Amino acid sequence: MGRYEIVLTTDRTMMSNHHGKEFLGFMATGPAIGVPEKLWSWIAAPKIPVDEEGKPREAPYGMRKVEAKLIDAGFKAAIIDPDHLHKHLDSMKILMIGHHDFFAYGPPSSEWWSITGKEPLNRVSFKRFMESPAVRRAKEKGVRIIVGGPAAWQWLWELELWHKWGVDTVIDGEVERVIVDIVEKALNDEPLPDYIYIGPRDSPSIEEIPVIRGASVNGLVEIMRGCPRGCKFCSVTLRPLRYIPLERIREEIRVNLRAGVKGAILHSEDVLLYGADGVKPRPEPLIKLHDMVTKEIGEKGELAWSHASLAAIKYAEEKHHLVSKIMNEYVLNDHRRFLGVEVGIETMSPRLAKIIMPAKSAPYPASQWPDIVEDAFRIMHENYIIPAATLILGLPEEKPEDVAMTAEQLDRLKPYRSVIVPMFFVPMGALKKNKWFMRDHVTPEHIDVLMKCLHHSIYWAEDIINKFYLKEPYLLPVRLGLKLFIKYIKWKVNRLRPQIEALLRK
Numbered sequence: 001m002g003r004y005e006i007v008l009t010t011d012r013t014m015m016s017n018h019h020g021k022e023f024l025g026f027m028a029t030g031p032a033i034g035v036p037e038k039l040w041s042w043i044a045a046p047k048i049p050v051d052e053e054g055k056p057r058e059a060p061y062g063m064r065k066v067e068a069k070l071i072d073a074g075f076k077a078a079i080i081d082p083d084h085l086h087k088h089l090d091s092m093k094i095l096m097i098g099h100h101d102f103f104a105y106g107p108p109s110s111e112w113w114s115i116t117g118k119e120p121l122n123r124v125s126f127k128r129f130m131e132s133p134a135v136r137r138a139k140e141k142g143v144r145i146i147v148g149g150p151a152a153w154q155w156l157w158e159l160e161l162w163h164k165w166g167v168d169t170v171i172d173g174e175v176e177r178v179i180v181d182i183v184e185k186a187l188n189d190e191p192l193p194d195y196i197y198i199g200p201r202d203s204p205s206i207e208e209i210p211v212i213r214g215a216s217v218n219g220l221v222e223i224m225r226g227c228p229r230g231c232k233f234c235s236v237t238l239r240p241l242r243y244i245p246l247e248r249i250r251e252e253i254r255v256n257l258r259a260g261v262k263g264a265i266l267h268s269e270d271v272l273l274y275g276a277d278g279v280k281p282r283p284e285p286l287i288k289l290h291d292m293v294t295k296e297i298g299e300k301g302e303l304a305w306s307h308a309s310l311a312a313i314k315y316a317e318e319k320h321h322l323v324s325k326i327m328n329e330y331v332l333n334d335h336r337r338f339l340g341v342e343v344g345i346e347t348m349s350p351r352l353a354k355i356i357m358p359a360k361s362a363p364y365p366a367s368q369w370p371d372i373v374e375d376a377f378r379i380m381h382e383n384y385i386i387p388a389a390t391l392i393l394g395l396p397e398e399k400p401e402d403v404a405m406t407a408e409q410l411d412r413l414k415p416y417r418s419v420i421v422p423m424f425f426v427p428m429g430a431l432k433k434n435k436w437f438m439r440d441h442v443t444p445e446h447i448d449v450l451m452k453c454l455h456h457s458i459y460w461a462e463d464i465i466n467k468f469y470l471k472e473p474y475l476l477p478v479r480l481g482l483k484l485f486i487k488y489i490k491w492k493v494n495r496l497r498p499q500i501e502a503l504l505r506k
């Protein structure tokens, strides 16, 4: 017998800890390539341990925040693993579903979809989940379905499925300030709006953001929200900047450790801007943060940063030797031999950088963007920070010269350990009225960039797997699976070489 009136859940690609390796989760953004879908799914998103009610040991952080807000407000709410929803059908009145990429329209899913012509795993898995007997039964019983998360906008492109599946409300934006009111309305059988957009003015204050009640996937904890850089293609930038106090971060890390998670991922759009002076990193808050976090997780705890900006990495190191200090004095030891982070290159053309992301290089001018990128890559390489970097192809103001410049300048990054993932432009942020960039728009210059990224990433992925990644004995099958996948990609690229070269000569 279930006891929760509000059940939060999502499909398997999200409800997983990806073997404790966040990066493996990215495989769910592509279709299965070279191996059966079941094996691909298992590598990207294995099942997570649950208790007898089906509550997962770890769950996506955003859903944990909503769960905490509802519990704090006195509701009977819980996150339930998608395989255990049926246990709660008798008590459930509201089913809340969150996702980062419901329909695979976000980057890089849309790119893999466009290139391979096959639906990515996350889309296949989400559709399968929505058509599952438990979700259909819930709807038949009159359960109100509310969906949200960073990919809420994607429902506007899938109106047919929205109606077919009986989704009552889509919520787009930070929900803390509005969610209690919406849930009360839903429980009282009042009409709900179809789509709720929560603008920056309704962003919650620090006090309105709750502390999570259960563990987040791989120990992710938020250290700040918002970003001051204002890149035109980004939606985060519209939100105000808020720093989460150290005490609150510590509380959340302890929630995770108590649940058995063995580390922390510090989440921010730019970890080095925690407590910064505008866009200039300051030593004191960052050192206090890393001192506290590494003491909490202990010397064996794994640590990662979700995102950092390349300009902040360069500034922090060149002005304060801060990157090397943090890495040498707090992060690196015999157990923690590297630190992973996502960074955004987006383009190597200063002309385009000036137009679409004029402040991404701040406090340096955008005209120096390729130098900033290389300096930051060198600093990371020297300090055992391994970036997964993104590039965006097909930005609205992009010219062939910009793409050619990106291809040429990418050679400067060859010596630095990293993975570089090119993504096709997806209209978001201030550019959301622009056209999608699809396979048909790809030019020889784009192919040149795609191939350079592929060669760079394969070379360094092998090095990373050999020296740093998936070293735990129980991860041997995953490690072998990944090695096999890399071999397959190399073989495929070799086979396609004549066609690729012909395209480049066009």
Ligand code: SF4
Pocket: 227, 228, 229, 230, 231, 234, 235, 236, 237, 269, 309, 344, 357, 360
């Ligand atoms: S730096 Fe990153 S998070 Fe900030 S606005 Fe640019 S893309 Fe968005």
